[in-house]
Amino acid sequence: MQSVIAQAKRIVVKVGSSLVTNDGKGLDHDAIARWAAQIAKLRGAGKEVVLVSSGAIAEGMQRLGWARRPKEIHELQAAAAVGQMGLAQVYESQFGRYGIRTAQVLLTHADLADRERYLNARSTLLTLLSLGVVPIINENDTVVTDEIKFGDNDTLGALVTNLIEGDVLVILTDQQGLYTADPRKDPNATFVHEALAGTPELEAMAGGAGTSIGRGGMLTKILAAKRAAKSGAHTTIASGREPDVLGRLANGEGIGTQVLAPTGRLTARKQWMADHLQLRGRVVIDAGAVEKLTSGGKSLLPIGVTEVQGEFARGEVIACVDGAGREVARGITNYSSAEARLIARKPSSEIESVLGHLNEPELIHRDNLVTRLFSSADAAGSVARRVGLQIADQLFRLARNGAAFAEIVRRQGGRIGIAGPRLHAAPQVAVLAEIRHPGRRALGDSVA
Template sequence: MTRSVVADAGRIVVKVGSALVTNDGRGLDHARLARWAEEIAALSRLGKEVVLVSSGAIAEGVKRLGWSKRPHALNELQAAAAVGQMGLVEAYERGFKAHGLQTAQVLLTHADLANRERYLNARTTLRTLLGFKVIPIINENDTVTTDEIKVGDNDTLGALVANLIEADVLVILTDQRGLYTADPRKHPDARFVDEAVAGDPSLEAMAGGAGTGIGTGGMLTKILAAKRAARSGAHTVIASGREDKVLERLAAGEAIGSQLLAKKEPLAARRQWLADHLQVRGSLVLDAGAVRALSVQGKSLLPIGVVEVRGEFRRGEVVGCIDSNGQDIARGLVNYGSEEARRILRKPSSEIAAILGYQDEPELIHRDNLALL
């Protein structure tokens, strides 16, 4: 790797982890937050548009509420997030103001990204803010999310935001140098990965679990985030936030950390939105012929290729398409609800009207409404 992809990027999503904005989980480290504001301001002066995804709200809330440790109960985590978000945004606002930059707080949930209208609204808002040279500071809206509907970690959120605004690069800053072939703390012979292709299955095998008890994301979440960001053509850089002026040096082209390149053509915006669904209403189990028709031939999904319908869903909702081994194949907008789908599975499309008494579409999912995974 001779040149960082950040150098030529016009639009960048920067994700900063908990370990880089807190005092070992004991509230915010204001000096570090000021540092990130300074570095992002330097990128802004270069003409780059930057969106910041920052952790730290819950840790700050725990400190402000006088708790000795991070709670486990959902309602207490939500309370900590609500209290801590005030301090996080206040600190960032102060830091960016010192460099003449305005900031905006944007709290997102999975529902904002799963609903087509809200997805487009969020996209428009972020693009408008960037057009006004405002730095959006994004976090998951932990105050209202539950385990069933949450994005789960800010690495994934960073990738979703990269797709949302069609960023050129996702920079994930962590307390590790980057990606190794194995955990270097346990395997001294582990080799550093300076460059690879995002989505390469071997990368997931290399990744271990979370390195600290402060945040929720380990190296695996970063690998998967890079894979997700690559769907919209965004490259990913995983680098140490302990490096001096890391963002400015990356912008200057210096090779720092692990660079995971997006090789595939970006998905069309509609398919990208479909692929970004972290939760789906149900799933359709496909036979081998249907899997081949979707993944190799690019065809629509017909009822005859479905062997099982799982879950409950309505017409127009997003469902998963899986093979007999449970492997994700695609996601798409279904033309029939689960009850109707069960009645017409394994049947040719010519029999839909006779079975249901009507026919909306000959396909269960049209190819234009399918996103391969």
């Protein structure tokens, strides 16, 4: 088993409380120095690294003279506020020894649930990475309650991985990885070196190996790995007690448990947009833009937009329709409806002069865009009705990837799914048709 980190370009590393504190008695400066040294090596190998670090509450408890983790929410918030100061200072000092700047980023789950705040956070983190900065991320425990009471940084690590489209999430803990059962209780438990994220037995295998300082057990790590896999990221769960664990993983050594995502990042992201997000509005695009989106795999530029319909905010999902109102694509918009109306039919070079700012040169970037083989559900349904049960044979001949066809059939639980080709694009899901009456009638719907 070779580590997935060896080929990764962008990595999110999560270190738990037990790996950065002295059993809750403040921060372990020596341990943090070792993490800084290992991450500096990853940076030297050309990898971008985001660090999700626990330890603020434990540091705050030490500074306030508390031996036990309090139960009252306001006391936990106070400890977090005090501890964040020390946590940021130690990381800045240790990374500074290698000439690496750090940035403290405090997030809540609400920041990543709101699409506009999500995009703002994403832009900030990607900018920091482009500047060679190592972002140090923690939950903003001072202003939230649910995250302190029930949350964990494993989940935050997965959310950040999805946010920046990371290749691998590394969860470092005081455990070796996942076993088929709790090895402390079951002598027959065996170590799981590798598993697919979709394996349903993983949750049953995971135990609750938490401590009084940290909040997460193995179950939270498996759930985080499954969450990261939704955007196509692999996860490695390994012991932070292993010497030079990050360097060895980067060199391909198979340490810990690898939870592998079943699909590539871009595919998973587009499936997420197509399947889970509601449309907030739509833009009418000209024939040239239709051609570029459907055949050329290009981004949607403002100059190709002829009309903006509905009210939407930056970061929401909108439809792209042709002059006849047929949907040809959908995606995440970089501009609000009010801004889109102002820049429609204008070249990207004029966006800043019109709005006074420039988010992106595209209204919808191609990475955030899902195109459709059929322009509308009516068109898909019409084809389905004509060919009846022959729809599978007729359209499967067009598919370039039989494995994709089989995967869609499996995922849709008996529906017929077609992985349809484009002249200039990779295979993608084009039609889902549910056969209501074999040989007589089929109802179709188009998806990206």
